[in-house]
Amino acid sequence: MTRKDLFEQIQSKKSYLCVGLDTDINKIPKHLLDKEDPIFEFNKAIIDATKDYAVAYKPNIAFYEALGASGWNSLQKTLEYIPENTFTISDAKRGDIGNTSSLYARAFFENMNFDSVTVAPYMGEDSVKPFLEFKNKWVILLGVTSNQGSFDFQHLRIKDKNRSLFEEVIIKSQEWGTSDQLMFVVGATRADLLEKVRKAAPDHFLLVPGVGAQGGSLEDVSKYGMNDHCGLLVNSSRGIIYSSNGEDFAEKAKEAAKTLQMEMSEYLDKYLG
Numbered sequence: 001m002t003r004k005d006l007f008e009q010i011q012s013k014k015s016y017l018c019v020g021l022d023t024d025i026n027k028i029p030k031h032l033l034d035k036e037d038p039i040f041e042f043n044k045a046i047i048d049a050t051k052d053y054a055v056a057y058k059p060n061i062a063f064y065e066a067l068g069a070s071g072w073n074s075l076q077k078t079l080e081y082i083p084e085n086t087f088t089i090s091d092a093k094r095g096d097i098g099n100t101s102s103l104y105a106r107a108f109f110e111n112m113n114f115d116s117v118t119v120a121p122y123m124g125e126d127s128v129k130p131f132l133e134f135k136n137k138w139v140i141l142l143g144v145t146s147n148q149g150s151f152d153f154q155h156l157r158i159k160d161k162n163r164s165l166f167e168e169v170i171i172k173s174q175e176w177g178t179s180d181q182l183m184f185v186v187g188a189t190r191a192d193l194l195e196k197v198r199k200a201a202p203d204h205f206l207l208v209p210g211v212g213a214q215g216g217s218l219e220d221v222s223k224y225g226m227n228d229h230c231g232l233l234v235n236s237s238r239g240i241i242y243s244s245n246g247e248d249f250a251e252k253a254k255e256a257a258k259t260l261q262m263e264m265s266e267y268l269d270k271y272l273g
């Protein structure tokens, strides 16, 4: 999916919502556990309930690979079930020496046909570039993350450049790929840094996780993060998919997604350049 296609979806759905499929076998409603593939049944119901409000889905790969072969199978079925024209993110946070990164890229782009994969930048250029060699595919590089541990390294100052390590990641990586193939993760809990991020990457899409369960503010993210083609995909996982663990789980997920979408629609009117 191109950046233009993504913006068209955002405009037509009046939404920049990404639903996170962090599907935990221990958290899904008990009545699904009798099914042959409970993880897929859950995801299918969540996708059916939220597809009118979401422009993207982000399965977090950890939840699937923890289950072994059956988890990968549920993931593949889920990916195939996601409607066309919806952006798909394999949240795998990969990155390794070049030949290994190439294989990770093949796993998610060829074997599984995801639109994008999250990549950790710590190993540098030759660990990221193999992912950028795939046409019409996206790398979503960790910029500044939502967790407390982000302060250990990402905020360290680089004295001779007078900027933080996360800014250096965002600036330097733009030498490796264009804004049609590279996005950055910025945690919603770090909305105070969005102006800085936007200065460093005015055109790029940002994947912003951390609203809902982690407490990030959708309004702040939208106000400081939106650019003239929206430039935001805001993820919520637990806040949507575990709105209820009863028979009404899909209905409640729909309500949660719709609530976020309605708020997003307002911000698109207000902040889109």
Ligand SMILES: O=C(O)c1cc(=O)[nH]c(=O)n1[C@@H]1O[C@H](COP(=O)(O)O)[C@@H](O)[C@H]1O
Binding pocket: 020, 022, 060, 091, 118, 144, 145, 146, 147, 185, 186, 187, 209, 210, 211, 212, 213, 214, 235, 236, 237, 238, 239
């Ligand atoms: O790359 C990510 O998606 C990510 C980066 C980050 O900084 N913080 C973060 O929470 N995430 C992911 O976003 C999702 C957030 O889930 P909820 O807190 O349940 O909405 C999880 O799948 C996390 O792994």
